[in-house]
Amino acid sequence: MGASGSHGATALGFLTAVEHEQGVFGGYLILNAAGRPLEFHCTAPVKANRPQQILYGPTLEPYLYGEVIGQALLEKGVAKPVIVCTDREAMLAVRPLASMAVVQVWAPPEQADGKQLRIDGPHSVQPPARFFNLGRNRLATAAGHAEDRKLLDGKLAELIEGFDLNEPFARIREAIREAQQVS
Amino acid sequence: MSDFESSHGNGPGFTAPAILNLAAGGLEPLAAPRVRSARLAALAPRTISLALKRPKVKTFSHAFSGAGASVFFQPADKKGTKPGAASSSGNKKESGSPDQYTRIKPPRDIVKLEDRLFYVLQPPLESWMAGAQMDFPFKPFPYQFEGIAFMYPRYACLLADEMGLGKTMQTITAIRLLLRSAELKQVLLICPKPLVNNWQREFATWAPEIPILAIEGDQTKRRWQWQLSDMPVKIANYELLIRDRDVITEPSMEFDLVVLDEAQRIKNKSGTTSQIVRSIKRKRSWALTGTPVENRAEDLVGIFEFLAPGYLCPQMKPRQMGQLAGEFVLRRTKDKVLTDLPPKMYRDAHIELTPEQRESYRMAEEDGIVRLEKMGKEITIQHVFELVLRLKQICNFDPPTGESAKLERMAADLEEVAASGKKAIIFSQWVDTILELSKRLKQYKPLEYHGKIPHKDRPGILDRFKADPTRNVLLLSYGAGGVGLNLQFSEYVFLFDRWWNPALEDQAINRAHRIGAAGPVTVTRFLATNTIEERIDQILTEKRELFDTILNSSEPPTRNLGLSKAEVFGLFKLKCPAGAIDPSK
Numbered sequence: 001m002g003a004s005g006s007h008g009a010t011a012l013g014f015l016t017a018v019e020h021e022q023g024v025f026g027g028y029l030i031l032n033a034a035g036r037p038l039e040f041h042c043t044a045p046v047k048a049n050r051p052q053q054i055l056y057g058p059t060l061e062p063y064l065y066g067e068v069i070g071q072a073l074l075e076k077g078v079a080k081p082v083i084v085c086t087d088r089e090a091m092l093a094v095r096p097l098a099s100m101a102v103v104q105v106w107a108p109p110e111q112a113d114g115k116q117l118r119i120d121g122p123h124s125v126q127p128p129a130r131f132f133n134l135g136r137n138r139l140a141t142a143a144g145h146a147e148d149r150k151l152l153d154g155k156l157a158e159l160i161e162g163f164d165l166n167e168p169f170a171r172i173r174e175a176i177r178e179a180q181q182v183s
Numbered sequence: 184m185s186d187f188e189s190s191h192g193n194g195p196g197f198t199a200p201a202i203l204n205l206a207a208g209g210l211e212p213l214a215a216p217r218v219r220s221a222r223l224a225a226l227a228p229r230t231i232s233l234a235l236k237r238p239k240v241k242t243f244s245h246a247f248s249g250a251g252a253s254v255f256f257q258p259a260d261k262k263g264t265k266p267g268a269a270s271s272s273g274n275k276k277e278s279g280s281p282d283q284y285t286r287i288k289p290p291r292d293i294v295k296l297e298d299r300l301f302y303v304l305q306p307p308l309e310s311w312m313a314g315a316q317m318d319f320p321f322k323p324f325p326y327q328f329e330g331i332a333f334m335y336p337r338y339a340c341l342l343a344d345e346m347g348l349g350k351t352m353q354t355i356t357a358i359r360l361l362l363r364s365a366e367l368k369q370v371l372l373i374c375p376k377p378l379v380n381n382w383q384r385e386f387a388t389w390a391p392e393i394p395i396l397a398i399e400g401d402q403t404k405r406r407w408q409w410q411l412s413d414m415p416v417k418i419a420n421y422e423l424l425i426r427d428r429d430v431i432t433e434p435s436m437e438f439d440l441v442v443l444d445e446a447q448r449i450k451n452k453s454g455t456t457s458q459i460v461r462s463i464k465r466k467r468s469w470a471l472t473g474t475p476v477e478n479r480a481e482d483l484v485g486i487f488e489f490l491a492p493g494y495l496c497p498q499m500k501p502r503q504m505g506q507l508a509g510e511f512v513l514r515r516t517k518d519k520v521l522t523d524l525p526p527k528m529y530r531d532a533h534i535e536l537t538p539e540q541r542e543s544y545r546m547a548e549e550d551g552i553v554r555l556e557k558m559g560k561e562i563t564i565q566h567v568f569e570l571v572l573r574l575k576q577i578c579n580f581d582p583p584t585g586e587s588a589k590l591e592r593m594a595a596d597l598e599e600v601a602a603s604g605k606k607a608i609i610f611s612q613w614v615d616t617i618l619e620l621s622k623r624l625k626q627y628k629p630l631e632y633h634g635k636i637p638h639k640d641r642p643g644i645l646d647r648f649k650a651d652p653t654r655n656v657l658l659l660s661y662g663a664g665g666v667g668l669n670l671q672f673s674e675y676v677f678l679f680d681r682w683w684n685p686a687l688e689d690q691a692i693n694r695a696h697r698i699g700a701a702g703p704v705t706v707t708r709f710l711a712t713n714t715i716e717e718r719i720d721q722i723l724t725e726k727r728e729l730f731d732t733i734l735n736s737s738e739p740p741t742r743n744l745g746l747s748k749a750e751v752f753g754l755f756k757l758k759c760p761a762g763a764i765d766p767s768k
Contacts, residue, residue, distance in 0.1 A: 026240075034314045035306040037247050044241040051233045064238075072240035167284065167307065174286075174303045179243065182296045 010159060011038060013081035013100070014168040015073060015091055017065050018176050023047035025180070026069035027172035030079050033159060035168075041076045042172075042179055043069055066093025074098050083148075083156060085139075087169045095142035101151050105165045106131050106138035135161030245297050247304070285309060285328035290337050291510050302336045308360075315363060320388055323352065326520040331357045333513045338467045339490040341446070343514035346473040346599045347528055347675070347705030351385045354442060354471060359390040362415055367439040367467075369415065373460065374444035376420040377591040380535045380712075382444070383418065398423060406430055421448055424459045437464040443489065445595060446470035447602075450485035461489050474602040475512070480504055487511075517674070517703050527692065529706045534588045536711055540581040544714060547573055552755050567751050571715055578711035579616050579680055589709045590623055593677055596707065600675050601627055601655045606648065607675035608657045610691050612682060617658045620679065624656060633660035661691055678708045681716065685723055715754060722750055 010033045018025045023045030030039040048056070048064055056063055070091050074084065083101045086092065095102040106127040131138040134152055137160065141148040152160065284307035289299040305311065308328050312319075323331075330353040334340055344350050361367040374382055379397050386395045398408050398419040408417070409430045424431065441463055443449065449457035468490045476482050480501050487495040490511060495504055536544060551570040555562055580587045593609070600607045611617050614633045621629050630644050641663075648657045649672055657673070661682050682688050692706050710716050 029304060031306075035310055037301075037304040039244065039246050040300060040304055041242055041244045044243075046238050046240055048238070052235060055233070055235065068238055068240060072242055076242050076244055078246070164310075167310070170284075171286075171304050171306075175300050178299050178303055179296065 010156075011079045011081040012159075012163075012168075013074075013077065013084035014165075014172060015070055015084050015086040015088075015094070015102075016169050016172050017069060017088055017091065018173055020045055020180070024064065024069060025176045026065075026073050027176050028073035028077060029168055029172050029175070030077055030081055031168060035163070037171075038079050039077060040172075040175055041073050042176055043072060061090040062093035065090035066095075067097065070094030071097045083151065083160075085165050085168075087166065089140075092140075092142040095145050095148075101145070101148035102142055103148060103152065104131075104140045104142075105169075106140065107166050107169070135163070137161075137163070137165045139165075245300055247301060283309060283325055283328070285325070285332050287332045287335050292338075293336065308332055311360070317359065323356070324349075324520070326515055327353050327356075330513060330515075331360070334469065335360055337469075337511070339469070339511055341470045341472070341475060341486060341490060341508075341512045343472055343475045343512055345514075345516045345603065346596065347530070347703075348515060348517065348520065350471045350473070351382065351444075352389050354469065355386055355389040358416070358440070358442075359393060361440070362393060367415070369412075369438045370417070370440045370442065371438045371463065371465075372416060372418045372442045372444065373421060373424065374418065375448070375595050376422055377534075377588065377595055378444060379418055379420055381532065381592070384533050386416065398427070402426075409436065421456050425455060428459050432459070432462045432464075434464070437466075439465070440467040440469065441465040442469045442471065444471045446472040446486050446489070447474055447482065449489055450482040452485045452488045457485060457488065461492070473599040475514075483508060517705075527704050527706060529708065532589075532592055532707050532709050533712050533717075534592055534709055536578065536714070537581065537586040537588045537591075539584045539586045540577060540588060540711075543581050543583065544574060544577045547577055548715075548755075555755065564751055567755065571719075571751070571754065574715045575680055576613065576616070578714050578716055579611070579613075580619055585619075587623075589679060589711070590620070593679070593707075593709070594624070596675075596677070597624065597627060597656060604652060604655075605675060606655055606657070606673040607677060608659055608673045609677040609679055610659050610661055611679045612661050613680070614660055616679065617660060620658055627656045628654055629656035629658050630654055631658045633658070633663045636663070659691075661687060674704055676704060676706045678706070681708060681710070681720070683719070683723075718754055 012031050012033070014029045014031065016027055018027065024043075024047070025045055026043040028039075028041045029037060032038055046064065046069055048060055053060060065088055070086075071094055074094060074097075081100060083103065084098065085103055085105045087105050087107050089104055092102060092104055108127075127138045128140075131140045132149065133139075134157065139152065286307050287302045287305050289302040293299055293302070306314070308331060327349055330342060330344065330350075334342060334353065334357040342350050342353065344353075358367065358370055362370075372382060379399075383395055383397060386393060393416055394414055395416045395418060396408055396411065396414045398405055398417055400408070405423070405427055408414075409427065411417075419427075430436065441460070443460065449460055451457060452461075470486050470490055472486070475486060480499075481497045483504065484495045484497050487508065494511075495507060499507070548570075551573065555566055555570065558566065576582075579589060597607060609620065609629075611620070614635055617631055617633050621631055630648050632641060632644055636644065644657075648654050676692050678688065678691070682691070692704070710720055
């Protein structure tokens with residue numbers, strides 16, 4: 001458990017946020033191609049004040065999650081991953097500020113087991129239309145950055161196809177929980 | 184006429200409006216309106232500015248070393264992979280994407296956040312193993328993944344799974360992962376002497392890439408073996424520790440991990456073995472036993488003196504002891520993991536004959552083959568059978584000395600069966616073997632059921648075996664006990680020597696494994712290595728695999744899969760004589 005090792009090889013980034021009564025905790029995990037951790041960064045809780053909540057309105061989430069938390073975390077990373085995945089749509093707002101591709105990974109709702117069907121609305125287990133398939137993953141690029149898909153279809157396709165891109169987010173959430181307990 | 188009129192003319196039809204000439208003296212002109220002006224002061228509105236400052240974000244960062252690599256490992260050699268072997272994901276189509284995730288959780292005694300995060304942020308075991316190209320002969324069960332995840336981060340742990348659940352496999356895989364991530368370099372595994380070969384075989388099965396060294400031989404050789412630094416895993420038996428005490432307790436001798444198999448051997452902390460084991464310099468201490476508490480709670484204290492000295496004390500109440508020990512102990516029983524287990528679990532015990540048995544076997548085989556070859560055309564299959572049977576008997580017991588490697592091994596297992604209150608049935612094809620076993624296993628008060636038992640006595644024997652908790656062992660012959668009995672309360676079956684025909688073996692095993700069985704049945708089949716037993720087993724296995732491959736069936740074969748005449752002769756590389764064989768000769 002020493003210092004960060006070689007970063008010359010392909011690295012993947014995973015960015016997410018966890019809501020808490022104290023605020024929003026951001027977490028950023030960088031993995032090597034084998035899925036082993038290289039770096040982990042997390043934030044102290046971030047909370048918008050009341051004027052911000054009022055004045056930002058519906059843009060508050062993308063601002064807070066993407067521009068504030070996301071950017072702060074991406075800047076902390078020493079290794080530069082070829083792609084950063086997030087499971088929060090609001091965090092795609094970091095894309096214009098990032099030097100690498102940022103995509104959203106669709107995570108089916110926990111209670112959905114593939115057998116839930118609705119007759120009065122869209123089936124909750126299906127992702128929105130903007131998501132495309134890559135292996136067992138459903139991904140979506142940030143608005144205005146459709147070129148990121150070419151990167152995924154290209155050299156990263158083979159790497160990502162066999163990877164469950166939802167799995168590392170569970171590790172980040174658990175790590176944030178550990179950090180909360182210590183603090 | 185007014186000026187207006189004059190300018191516009193006064194033509195026909197035109198009527199000039201009446202105009203008053205004010206200036207000429209009519210009304211007085213209007214006075215200019217009075218204007219009052221008020222200067223309005225410019226009012227600057229009061230403003231309040233809200234600075235929407237970007238919130239400050241405090242971050243915490245941790246960096247880890249990349250995928251660790253031990254100097255002992257090369258990329259997985261696919262040549263060693265058995266056909267049909269599973270990757271740890273169990274599904275070659277979805278490499279690294281299993282359906283179940285078993286995560287490593289840091290134990291409570293790891294308090295530093297960075298150390299805890301190291302474990303929390305590791306990939307799930309299934310993904311990790313698939314990514315590391317770790318092949319397994321078959322996919323581990325979910326509870327086994329949990330056992331590996333339990334052991335991996337622990338510096339002290341006791342794996343107390345019930346016998347037959349794969350403590351060996353879980354331990355070997357945890358060691359494998361720790362070696363691969365360079366967290367271990369030197370491992371010492373201590374076990375009872377009869378189990379040394381078993382551990383070597385298990386390592387060859389579950390971690391073939393790890394170099395293993397069994398400490399054995401004369402004193403000089405053993406000293407040299409102990410001092411070898413480039414051997415990641417050394418296996419020694421308990422008896423050896425006493426003889427090599429001075430070597431292994433030298434200050435320079437240190438191990439990253441010491442594992443004790445059948446750890447109940449050190450339950451008496453004042454015993455010599457326990458003292459020596461505790462004095463070995465080590466970083467991690469693991470213990471394996473299916474019976475951590477054999478008689479008293481103090482048994483557990485004895486084991487914990489090795490794991491975490493002073494953590495438990497005999498004066499503690501059992502409940503308190505259990506609560507404290509909980510963090511270090513993992514125990515599963517077959518009934519709890521029932522949904523993960525197949526109904527019948529086979530494990531082959533490959534036994535190395537004792538030196539005395541090996542010598543007797545060698546002489547009998549050489550002598551027997553010479554005699555058969557001299558018979559020429561007079562040879563019959565009966566002659567060959569006789570030699571086969573004689574050699575099989577030597578594999579059971581050495582005629583001159585009575586030594587038995589199989590019995591040594593089985594006794595270790597029976598100790599656990601009896602301590603756990605379970606029942607075991609032991610099959611042999613010879614009554615003489617059963618009688619010998621009965622004598623040698625008298626501490627278990629075994630019951631016998633074979634051809635020499637009068638029929639009227641047989642039902643009583645079975646009733647007693649079922650009802651009496653002190654009767655844990657029943658010795659049966661294949662002939663008498665193979666058919667028609669209901670022994671579904673027995674969870675362990677031992678085939679001390681094996682029958683020619685797998686179908687008859689299955690029938691014997693099914694005495695225990697049948698409707699109404701209390702739980703999965705563990706079947707241990709003994710095989711003496713480099714003997715006729717192994718050769719017979721190879722032929723029978725090939726025949727069964729061929730049958731299954733052709734018919735794609737997991738059902739028992741309907742036809743006889745015993746050895747053919749040619750195969751029997753082939754056991755000794757003898758030519759099957761031409762012409763019909765007279766079975767009466």
